[in-house]
Amino acid sequence: MYFQRRGFCQAKRLGKVPGESGMRASRFCFEAAALGAAMALGTGGPRRRPQHCTAQTSGAQRFGRHGIAMQAAKRPLARGDLKAVGDALTFDCETGNYHTFCPISCVSWLYQKIEDSFFLVVGTKTCGYFLQNAMGVMIFAEPRYAMAELEEGDISAQLSDLAELRRLCTRIIEDRNPSVIVLIGTCTTEIIKMDMEGIAPKLEAELGVPIVVARANGLDYAFTQGEDTVLAAMAARCEVADHVPTVPAALPGAKSHAPLVIFGSLPDTVAKQLELELKKQGITVSGWMPSSKYQDLPEVGPNVHVVGVNPFLSRTASVLVRRKKCKLINAPFPIGPDGTRAWVEAICQSLDIEPQGLEERERAAWQAAKEYTEILKDKTIFFMGDNLLEVSLARALTRAGMTMLEVGIPYMDKRFQASELQLLIETCKDLQKLVDRG
Numbered sequence: 001m002y003f004q005r006r007g008f009c010q011a012k013r014l015g016k017v018p019g020e021s022g023m024r025a026s027r028f029c030f031e032a033a034a035l036g037a038a039m040a041l042g043t044g045g046p047r048r049r050p051q052h053c054t055a056q057t058s059g060a061q062r063f064g065r066h067g068i069a070m071q072a073a074k075r076p077l078a079r080g081d082l083k084a085v086g087d088a089l090t091f092d093c094e095t096g097n098y099h100t101f102c103p104i105s106c107v108s109w110l111y112q113k114i115e116d117s118f119f120l121v122v123g124t125k126t127c128g129y130f131l132q133n134a135m136g137v138m139i140f141a142e143p144r145y146a147m148a149e150l151e152e153g154d155i156s157a158q159l160s161d162l163a164e165l166r167r168l169c170t171r172i173i174e175d176r177n178p179s180v181i182v183l184i185g186t187c188t189t190e191i192i193k194m195d196m197e198g199i200a201p202k203l204e205a206e207l208g209v210p211i212v213v214a215r216a217n218g219l220d221y222a223f224t225q226g227e228d229t230v231l232a233a234m235a236a237r238c239e240v241a242d243h244v245p246t247v248p249a250a251l252p253g254a255k256s257h258a259p260l261v262i263f264g265s266l267p268d269t270v271a272k273q274l275e276l277e278l279k280k281q282g283i284t285v286s287g288w289m290p291s292s293k294y295q296d297l298p299e300v301g302p303n304v305h306v307v308g309v310n311p312f313l314s315r316t317a318s319v320l321v322r323r324k325k326c327k328l329i330n331a332p333f334p335i336g337p338d339g340t341r342a343w344v345e346a347i348c349q350s351l352d353i354e355p356q357g358l359e360e361r362e363r364a365a366w367q368a369a370k371e372y373t374e375i376l377k378d379k380t381i382f383f384m385g386d387n388l389l390e391v392s393l394a395r396a397l398t399r400a401g402m403t404m405l406e407v408g409i410p411y412m413d414k415r416f417q418a419s420e421l422q423l424l425i426e427t428c429k430d431l432q433k434l435v436d437r438g
């Protein structure tokens with residue numbers, strides 16, 4: 001195993017925002033619009049064609065026989081038809097290969113988000129080249145991630161994985177002094193069955209630095225689920241308290257409420273805007289996961305309410321609910337003005353707070369985005385499964401005036417996305433946007 005700092009030299013850069021793929025950048029612009037900021041749909045950042053690695057998994061899932069997945073938009077259904085098709089969605093599950101961006105790309109935004117971390121991706125040259133292309137960071141910038149490239153001796157088990165990783169982690173600690181090292185597993189570590197979970201506690205005890213293991217390989221996970229595996233591993237490290245103190249009200253006259261922890265990584269500006277939206281309702285956020293410093297991981301426990309900001313975080317939610325006994329707020333996701341409103345409403349309801357002025361906020365956000373939604377109006381859209389944001393985007397774009405023909409999604413956790421699916425149905429019913437598929 002040898003050490004590779006992967007980065008781009010200036011000449012190879014593809015003209016992108018460092019650490020953000022085009023998809024994420026445009027998505028975040030949409031969220032900014034949800035909060036009343038100027039919306040730039042389709043201009044959220046330089047676009048690149050997604051690059052697909054050929055080592056992918058099977059089991060793509062498409063859903064929505066009624067109302068969502070439609071092959072030909074023949075006619076809008078009449079109101080009377082809606083009940084028959086809108087009460088439940090039918091999910092079509094298709095087997096076969098699907099292609100998504102590799103989940104190890106989560107390193108590109110997470111290493112920036114967790115400022116005192118170091119991400120070590122353990123894989124082959126294929127993963128190294130993928131990372132090199134996915135990230136727009138110059139090697140001179142000494143990024144806080146690296147590749148541990150497996151050699152013949154590692155793959156044929158002639159070298160000791162523990163000794164090799166010990167050598168690399170020692171060097172990382174000497175060079176960069178991180179508060180946490182995140183070991184990212186890849187397809188190859190899965191195939192050779194490297195026992196990263198067994199090695200990590202030994203290294204942690206020897207080196208005195210927390211070592212978190214996340215399997216973000218392209219065999220099992222779709223693009224965005226890399227973040228989910230990292231956050232789920234970090235959630236398992238959160239301290240548990242029997243009773244986390246209630247939070248004083250954010251506004252004069254408002255009542256104190258149970259602690260609220262938000263999970264999911266967002267750019268700092270968007271996270272701040274969401275916090276401000278909640279503050280307007282008298283809600284103070286107790287903590288975020290990931291936090292900018294590893295030591296600031298929030299305290300959790302049975303009285304802590306947790307809510308996600310991204311639809312692909314179902315494993316993190318499971319860890320917080322099953323192992324840490326937190327109360328999950330099942331809400332639509334803050335994507336688009338309608339989603340943001342529903343997200344804030346669900347939090348208020350869970351914390352027993354009467355929401356104020358959300359309708360006006362939503363209206364103002366749509367008004368601010370009018371120049372762009374006018375372009376979208378009466379256009380049709382088809383989603384191919386890629387990143388698990390499809391349902392939320394479909395719902396927001398339907399509300400923006402588009403007609404959805406079909407939504408494909410690489411993986412669907414119906415329980416975690418239950419509120420989002422419900423809001424999608426309601427939006428389609430409300431706007432009479434259900435279209436006969438047959």
Ligand code: SF4
Binds near residue numbers: 054055216
């Ligand atoms: S983890 Fe798998 S899918 Fe991702 S770059 Fe490496 S080999 Fe390709």
